[in-house]
Amino acid sequence: MVCNADEGEPGTFKDRVVFTEVPDLLFEGMTVAGYAVGASEGIVYLRAEYEYLLPGLLEVLDRRRRLGLLGRNICGKEGFDFDVRIQMGAGSYVCGEESSLLESAEGRRGAPRTRPPFPVTRGYRNQPTALNNAETLCCAARILAKGADWFAAQGTRDSTGTKLLSVSGDCARPGTYEVEFGLSVNKLLALVGADEAAAVQVGGPSGTCVAPKDFGRKICYEDLSTGGSVMVFGPGRDMLEVVRDFTEFFAEESCGWCAPCRVGTEVLLRMLDEIRDGRGTQDHLYRMMQLGDTVKACSRCGLGQTAVNPFLTTLRNMRDIYTERLSAHEYVPRLDLKKAVAFSEELAGHRSEVKEE
Amino acid sequence: MKKFTFVLNGRDVEALEGQSILEAADGAGVYIPRLCYHKDLLPGGHCRVCSVKVNGKVANACTMPAADWMVVDTDTEELNEYRRLIIELLFVEGNHFCPICEKSGDCELQALAYKFGMTAPLWPTLSKNPPVDASHPDVFIDRNRCVLCGRCVRASRERDGKSVFGLEGRGIRTRIALDSLDGLGMTALGRNDAAATICPTGSLVLKRVGFTTPYGARAYDKAPIGSEIEKKEE
Amino acid sequence: MAAKPRVATCSLTGCFGCHMSLLDIDERIIDLIGLVDFDKSPIDDIKSFTGPVDVGIIEGGVSNDENVEVLRSFREHCGVLVAVGECALTGGVPSMRNLVPLKECLEEAYLKGPTLVGGAIPNDPEIPLLLDRVYPCHEVVRIDYMLPGCPPSADVLWTALAALLKGEEPKLGYELIKYD
Known part of the structure; x- marks a missing residue:
């Protein structure tokens, strides 16, 4: 029974709240899940940056052992053995992907495994492994306490229950919010004090960038799916710069295993830079879309499959951020003559007679 | 080993339990373009050139085990567009000076670029x-x-x-x-x-064995990569 | 009879191998002369454009400022611009210097080479200024068609030219797309 507490998606900090405010709920959820699937070993894979939470969590685990809530014969129930240990993460974004997390937890390079087999068949040390997010396990504990009907009565038909959202960015009241699934972006923005929002990134960089015309959309699996990250961008933000930064993040975090993600994210970044510098053309957008589609379709894991989302979703929802920066010319050379001859001019002691176009 | 059939490019083909989609297709004389795969090695899933459609969803043919419920398409315009693009990306990732390379003519990357009609990486x-x-x-x-x-x-x-x-x-x-x-x-x-x-x-x-085969007689001079697999069926 | 289409050719940073390959079309060159007139080209030694040209053929990559100027003037004068051969398409063999920064490259060639005594980096004003790297033609001007090969075989050049003169798009079969 593994709890994914890697929480690496930029803009997500909801698990931190779980660990600081209701750690017992999480461990209870893990224990319940362990009982359900017949696991005796639980591992929390904790984000490296949360190392400062470790002493407190270890204390909670110790207390739960003393109370008979972990260990042998839990709550006096013969044969109900379950204990939890905490595995510190090693700091890579892709380790939030389940099979990379398992690789890392086993002490290897954090890179995805070939799937199938999936972790439920062969996971941690080749054992069948249930792997869930910290928030999911908290839900499990609450469902057992309050009943499935109570849980299902909240949210929407396809997304029952509540969702923890980590809201950050240009808003008056950033923080972690527990909301019912189905909440519209508009309502959320009112809640957090962001009436002026020009764009909202739902689900972190790998999610969807929502423009004001779509603020009526709902946060739930059947519409705007999110792991919890919600970033608000005010009217002063340069969204192309935001997309560029997100893309750079993914290029940086790509594990390098598969070609489309490794090369595709990097090439996309270069072309975004060309557009930013006014050297892009319509052809750029066309080719970048083809590139995005390929990286999305063919990459080996969720990182590559979503790494192009910042570009693809903004190209759909706010195309202006690109078109307004395109060159007026149909063709723009990659050669920057002035830069390209600078060294030779210095060496020769005279200027090139060939003019800039 | 247990045999079963699945649908490959519109016809029923036989596969053995445990075979990947790519291996089963090879057996049926259907060449799925691939680069990192090698028949003597466990599959790696690095290049993604063997991406195919399984019941409408993109899957990697060298690592995905074939199954009897599968309807697989390997040769659609969409897939070949993905493949062409990935190959072109690999050309700009490295520095491939074909004219002076010992492997030219026998190179699988080059052969795939030929197959997909790349003139130059852009x-x-x-x-x-x-x-x-x-x-x-x-x-x-x-x-x-x-x-x-x-x-x-x-x-x-x-x-x-x-x-x-x-x-x-x-x-x-x-x-x-x-x-x-x-x-x-x-x-x-x-x-x-x-x-x-x-x-x-x-x-x-x-070292010391390059450029021994004359132009015209090298592996991919005349016939596209994969022809040897497609021939098996005839 | 209408005027024959005009063709211009040039070699930037290349080895003239592509031009040699054009001569390798053998007796078809007589057909070609019947079909087209050559404007600026090393083949007839016309040094500057006499007017607008229908098809321009570029061999070689772009390694110095003079190459840039010539290539731009080809783009300006030619209706259709065809880049021919690996150097024009990718930078080719000359672009192997791209693996080394220009400064190191020149120092190794003219100052530090093991066979050099008292070397100096040439800087005569007549010598074109080297670019930081060798660029493929398509990174300098818009290119309409690309014919790969080192050199493209006579058949490639003939097939493509014949199609272009008929106003068709050149289509190369499997055996005609080669990078060496």
């Missing part, structure tokens, strides 16, 4: 420019030509019982690492190792 070049390591008496490694298919890594482990090669670094900085910091010459790599000759490009090349 993406911005990434200029990694790694140095060539010629410290080994019989083999050199030129990472400019490396596509990170991982074949040498797998061959060294699986076939040669060594671990001369590995992957290190992340993202675009990923590279083939050696088990010696002092160059290929100080590793346990032998001239007759599977790893020494399994490279699909000219990245790992035996």
Whole structure:
């Protein structure tokens, strides 16, 4: 029974709240899940940056052992053995992907495994492994306490229950919010004090960038799916710069295993830079879309499959951020003559007679 | 082994339990383009050139086991567009000087680019420019030509019982690492190792044997890559 | 009879191998002369454009400022611009210098080479200024068609030219797309 507490998606900090405010709920959820699937070993894979939470969590685990809530014969129930240990993460974004997390937890390079087999068949040390997010396990504990009907009565038909959202960015009241699934972006923005929002990134960089015309959309699996990250961008933000930064993040975090993600994210970044510098053309957008589609379709894991989302979703929802920066010319050379001859001019002691176009 | 059938490009084909989609297709005389796959090695899933559609969803043919519920398409315009693009990306990731490469004509990357009709890669070049390591008496490694298919890594482990090669670094900085910091010459790599000759490009090349086959007689001069698999069916 | 289409050719940073290959069309060159007139080209030694040209053929990559100027003037004068051969398409063999920064490259060639005594980096004003790297033609001007090969075979050049003169798009079969 593994709890994914890697929480690496930029803009997500909801698990931190779980660990600081209701750690017992999480461990209870893990224990319940362990009982359900017949696991005796639980591992929390904790984000490296949360190392400062470790002493407190270890204390909670110790207390739960003393109370008979972990260990042998839990709550006096013969044969109900379950204990939890905490595995510190090693700091890579892709380790939030389940099979990379398992690789890392086993002490290897954090890179995805070939799937199938999936972790439920062969996971941690080749054992069948249930792997869930910290928030999911908290839900499990609450469902057992309050009943499935109570849980299902909240949210929407396809997304029952509540969702923890980590809201950050240009808003008056950033923080972690527990909301019912189905909440519209508009309502959320009112809640957090962001009436002026020009764009909202739902689900972190790998999610969807929502423009004001779509603020009526709902946060739930059947519409705007999110792991919890919600970033608000005010009217002063340069969204192309935001997309560029997100893309750079993914290029940086790509594990390098598969070609489309490794090369595709990097090439996309270069072309975004060309557009930013006014050297892009319509052809750029066309080719970048083809590139995005390929990286999305063919990459080996969720990182590559979503790494192009910042570009693809903004190209759909706010195309202006690109078109307004395109060159007026149909063709723009990659050669920057002035830069390209600078060294030779210095060496020769005279200027090139060939003019800039 | 248990046999079953699945639908491949609109017809029923037979497969053995445990076979990947790619292996089953090979058996049926259907060539699925591939680069990192090698029949003597476990699949790696690096290049994604063998991406196919399984019941409408993209899947990787060399790592996905075939199953009786599958309806697989391997040769659609959409898929070939993905493949062409991935190959073009690999050309700008490295520095591929075909005219002076020992592998030209026998290179699988080049052959795939021919098959998909690439005239020249048009993406911005990434200029990694790694140095060539010629410290080994019989083999050199030129990472400019490396596509990170991982074949040498797998061959060294699986076939040669060594671990001369590995992957290190992340993202675009990923590279083939050696088990010696002092160059290929100080590793346990032998001239007759599977790893020494399994490279699909000219990245790992035996010394002193280049340019022996005349133009026109090399592997992919006349017939596209994969023809040998497609012929089996006729 | 209408005027024959005009063709211009040039070699930037290349080896003239592509031009040699054009001569390798053998007796078809007589057909070609019947079909087209050559304007600026090393083949007839016309040094500057006499007017607008229908098809321009570029061999070689772009390694110095003079190459840039010539290539731009081809783009300006030619209706259809065809880049021919690996150097024009990718930078080719000359672009192997891209693996080394220009400064190191020049120092090795003119100052530090093991066979050099008292070397100096040439800087005569007549010598074109080297660019930081060798660029493929398509990174300098818009290119309409690309014919790969080192050199493209006579058949490639003939097939493509014949199609272009008929106003068709050149289509190369499997055996005609080669990078060496």
